[in-house]
Amino acid sequence: MENSALGIMTVHAPGKPPFPERVFFRRLIERGQKEGISVIVFHPTAIHFETQKLNGFTLDQKGKWQTITAPIPPFIYDRCFYLGTKYNRTYKPQIDRLLSLKGIRFLGVGLKGKWQMYQLVKNHPTLASYLPPTERVENLDQIQSWLQRYPSIILKPMSGSLGIGVMKASKSNSAIIVEGRGKNNVPFRKSFKSFQSFCTFFKSRIERWKYLIQPYLTLKTQHGVPFDVRLLVQKDGTGQWVTTGSAIRMGQSKSITSNLHGGGKAFSFHQFLEQYYTPVQAEKINSKIAIIERTLPKYLEKHHGPLVEIGIDIGIDSDQNVWLIEVNSKPGRQIFEQLQDKEAVLKSQLSPLYYAKYLMRSY
Ligand SMILES: Nc1ncnc2c1ncn2[C@@H]1O[C@H](COP(=O)(O)OP(=O)(O)O)[C@@H](O)[C@H]1O
Numbered sequence: 001m002e003n004s005a006l007g008i009m010t011v012h013a014p015g016k017p018p019f020p021e022r023v024f025f026r027r028l029i030e031r032g033q034k035e036g037i038s039v040i041v042f043h044p045t046a047i048h049f050e051t052q053k054l055n056g057f058t059l060d061q062k063g064k065w066q067t068i069t070a071p072i073p074p075f076i077y078d079r080c081f082y083l084g085t086k087y088n089r090t091y092k093p094q095i096d097r098l099l100s101l102k103g104i105r106f107l108g109v110g111l112k113g114k115w116q117m118y119q120l121v122k123n124h125p126t127l128a129s130y131l132p133p134t135e136r137v138e139n140l141d142q143i144q145s146w147l148q149r150y151p152s153i154i155l156k157p158m159s160g161s162l163g164i165g166v167m168k169a170s171k172s173n174s175a176i177i178v179e180g181r182g183k184n185n186v187p188f189r190k191s192f193k194s195f196q197s198f199c200t201f202f203k204s205r206i207e208r209w210k211y212l213i214q215p216y217l218t219l220k221t222q223h224g225v226p227f228d229v230r231l232l233v234q235k236d237g238t239g240q241w242v243t244t245g246s247a248i249r250m251g252q253s254k255s256i257t258s259n260l261h262g263g264g265k266a267f268s269f270h271q272f273l274e275q276y277y278t279p280v281q282a283e284k285i286n287s288k289i290a291i292i293e294r295t296l297p298k299y300l301e302k303h304h305g306p307l308v309e310i311g312i313d314i315g316i317d318s319d320q321n322v323w324l325i326e327v328n329s330k331p332g333r334q335i336f337e338q339l340q341d342k343e344a345v346l347k348s349q350l351s352p353l354y355y356a357k358y359l360m361r362s363y
C-alpha cells in the first residue's frame with residue numbers, strides 16, 4: 001500500500017463533482033501534488049472492502065476533475081457532515097468498517113455532539129468553570145423548575161448544528177414566550193398562556209430530537225448585538241496544536257443565536273475586543289480564551305481519541321464571563337472567507353495535509 005496517500009471522505013451533494021467543499025479539496029489535491037502526496041476524494045459508499053479499493057475523484061495534470069480507482073489510502077481525512085440526507089444510513093456501516101481496518105488511520109475521529117463534549121469537559125479542573133450549567137432534558141417538570149430558577153432558558157438539540165432547532169423560553173407572568181427558528185430557518189415567536197400549552201408544543205418537537213437545557217446567557221455586546229467567538233485550532237506539520245484563526249460572528253439583534261446561517265456577520269476578534277471593551281477587560285477575556293485554546297484540544301484528544309482540528313465556539317456575556325458553548329470536530333472555514341482573511345483561509349485548508357505528511361513520516 002502506498003504510504004503517501006490521503007483520502008478525503010465526504011458526503012454526496014448535487015453538482016460536478018458530486019460533493020461539497022470542492023474549492024477546499026482542490027487546494028488539498030494541488031498542494032498534495034507538490035508535496036508528493038496523492039489525495040483522493042471519495043464517498044463512504046464507494047469503498048469496496050473485498051478488493052481493498054475505492055472509487056474516487058482527483059485532478060488530472062491539467063487540473064480537471066477525473067474519477068479514479070485506487071487502493072484504500074492509509075490516511076483518511078473525514079469531512080462527512082450529517083445533515084439528514086438520505087445517504088446517512090448507508091454511510092455509517094461503511095465508515096465503521098473503514099475505522100476498524102488495520103493500517104488505516106483517521107487524522108481525526110468526529111466528536112459525537114454537545115452532550116459528549118459537556119460530559120468530558122465537566123471533569124476538567126479548570127475547563128469545567130467555562131461550561132454553562134447543562135442538563136439533558138428528561139421530563140417536562142425539569143423544564144418547569146429551570147424556568148423558575150432562570151429568567152430564560154435555552155433548549156438545544158444534542159446533535160444539532162447551525163442553530164437549527166434551538167429555542168429560547170422565558171417566563172413572563174404566567175405566560176411562556178418561546179423564540180426560535182422554524183424549519184426553513186424562519187424566526188418565530190410564540191406565546192403560551194400556560195406551561196401546559198407550552199408542553200404540548202414542545203412535546204411535538206422533542207419526539208424528533210434529544211435536547212439539552214441551559215440558562216439563556218446574554219451573549220451580547222453592550223449594544224445588544226448577539227455574538228460569539230469562533231476559534232479554529234488545528235494540528236500543524238509538526239503535530240502541534242496551533243490556532244489558525246479567530247473571529248467574531250455577530251447575529252442580528254433580534255436573533256437568539258449568532259450563527260452565520262442565521263444571517264450573522266464576521267469580524268476580526270482582536271479589532272472587536274479593542275472596539276467594545278476596555279484594555280483591562282480585553283486582557284481578562286484574552287487570558288481566559290488562551291487557557292481554553294491551550295488546554296481543550298489536548299484534553300479532548302486524551303479522552304476522546306485522535307483529532308486533527310476543532311472549531312471552538314465561545315460566548316462572552318455582558319459581565320465579561322467567558323463560556324465554552326460548543327466544539328466542532330468538522331469545523332467550517334466560511335468565517336475566515338467572510339473576513340477575507342486569505343492567509344487564515346489558506347492555512348486552515350492546508351494544515352490537515354501538512355499534518356498528514358507529518359504522520360506519514362512518523363509511521
Ligand atoms: N446558553 C446559551 N445562552 C445564550 N445563547 C446561546 C447559548 N448556547 C448557545 N447559544 C447561541 O446559540 C448558538 C448555537 O448554539 P450551539 O450550541 O453552538 O449549537 P449549534 O450546533 O446549533 O451551532 C450559539 O452560537 C450561541 O450564539
Ligand SMILES: [Mg+2]
Pocket residue numbers: 161162163313326
Ligand atoms: Mg455552534
